[in-house]
Amino acid sequence: MYKRVLVPLDGSALAEGILPFVLQVAGPLDLEIELLRVVRPVPPSVTELSRDVVVEDVEARLEECRAYLEAVARDLVDRGVRVRVHARRGEPAAEIVRAARELGADLIAMTTHGRSGLGRLLHGSVAAAVLRDAHVPVLLLRASEAEARARTARGVATEAVDPSAQPVRVRDLMTPDPITVPPETPVPEARRLMERHRIRHLLVTRGDRLVGIVTDRDIRLNLPSPATSLSVWEVNYLLAKLTVEQVMTRSVITIAPEREARAAAALMLEHRIGALPVVDGGRLLGILTETDILRAFTRQGEPARAGG
Structure with missing residues (x-):
């Protein structure tokens, strides 16, 4: 965050x-x-009349x-x-x-x-x-x-x-139809997907049911250290065997689309997380990230770029 x-x-x-x-x-x-x-x-300058150096x-x-x-x-x-x-x-x-x-x-x-x-x-x-x-x-x-x-x-x-202004709701800010992967997805494939779409959170689903979330940090922590003594072939072999299911967070904190955005921000802060899957009646609708919330506060002006 x-x-x-x-x-x-x-x-x-x-x-x-x-x-x-x-x-x-x-x-x-x-x-x-x-x-x-x-x-x-x-830089030093010289006054025209006195020739003093300022x-x-x-x-x-x-x-x-x-x-x-x-x-x-x-x-x-x-x-x-x-x-x-x-x-x-x-x-x-x-x-x-x-x-x-x-x-x-x-x-x-x-x-x-x-x-x-x-x-x-x-x-x-x-x-x-x-x-x-x-x-x-x-x-x-x-x-x-x-x-x-x-x-x-x-x-x-x-x-x-x-x-008198209407409160901003989660549904107003969320990204609908988020990118998802099944649990058996190899970690290198998930990493490439996140890099391609420039996202930091990937939702893991089995069918239409949310079963976990994986972050770029989860993936980094599970990659071999650069100081490893393993050969490139051995590293690639181990990574190919490592799946998203093995590194994801299973106890996912979610939020309903009708909740206020302020409540979502408080929830992220309380649990020190950067994203909330948006779920309604067990159905995954979207994802709300800290970047979505930051962008929302710039709508009265035009944001030129927001990374993250």
């Missing part, structure tokens, strides 16, 4: 457009939020960044979100990627936009570089400057909850 999300900000209303997403998902999914602001190095005051700039981030963090903390702040100096894309690795983030969430000209070039190039170089999934929320400002209050984005 996603546990720690890195949220890069640059002080603009556009960048803060990601904060409603943070407020909505952090509580239900018990996420830790790492707020990051990166300042670009400023040198960047690095500490002052970083302190200004920390003050800004702490103000944002206070608003999030008041709403029950766990937050830490980080100010760095360097090229934004490289520092974002480096911070994600050093802080142990398993998701980067940030905004992008449709502006043209220099603004698009600068901000777009950062987003593109992060997408290219990040070792974890990156979620980009598209929002125009006007949309971002409309969702901000005192410069920090918040979003009112409409008490």
Whole structure:
């Protein structure tokens, strides 16, 4: 499951457009939020009249960044979100990627936009570089400057909850007709299937009955160690004999399609799982993953990419 999300900000209303997403998902999914602001190095310059050399005051700039981030963090903390702040100096894309690795983030969430000209070039190039170089999934929320400002209050984005709004149900978010395999499926075949479809959870069925679930982690834990003394032929022989039934989880936690999505998120959190098969009257209807829930909270903007 996603546990720690890195949220890069640059002080603009556009960048803060990601904060409603943070407020909505952090509580239900018990996420830790790492707020990051990166300042670009400023080369020394010479004033035209006095010929004095002006040198960047690095500490002052970083302190200004920390003050800004702490103000944002206070608003999030008041709403029950766990937050830490980080100010760095360097090229934004490289520092974002480096911070994600050093802080142990398993998701980067940030905004992008449709502006043209220099603004698009600068901000777009950062987003593109992060997408290219990040070792974890990156979620980009598209929002125009006007949309971002409309969702901000005192410069920090918040979003009112409409008490009359209908709750989001599991059936609204689930992936219907999920990919399934029978229990006798060899593990290498299941692994290839997951890689081909870019999924991390595979449901195991016998006929129309759900009998288990296997994750990419289950498969990794059952693969031979790279340090094994076995030959390639011996490894392949053993893997061919290993079936999904031998590595799957049999006691599967499921959810009904009419349950609220918030209840599904709480169930995932309680049991530390990343997916719930959706079952109605013993019939498998679909699967709901943590990624489905994260995507749902970006529907007011357009998600450019969500990995996982």
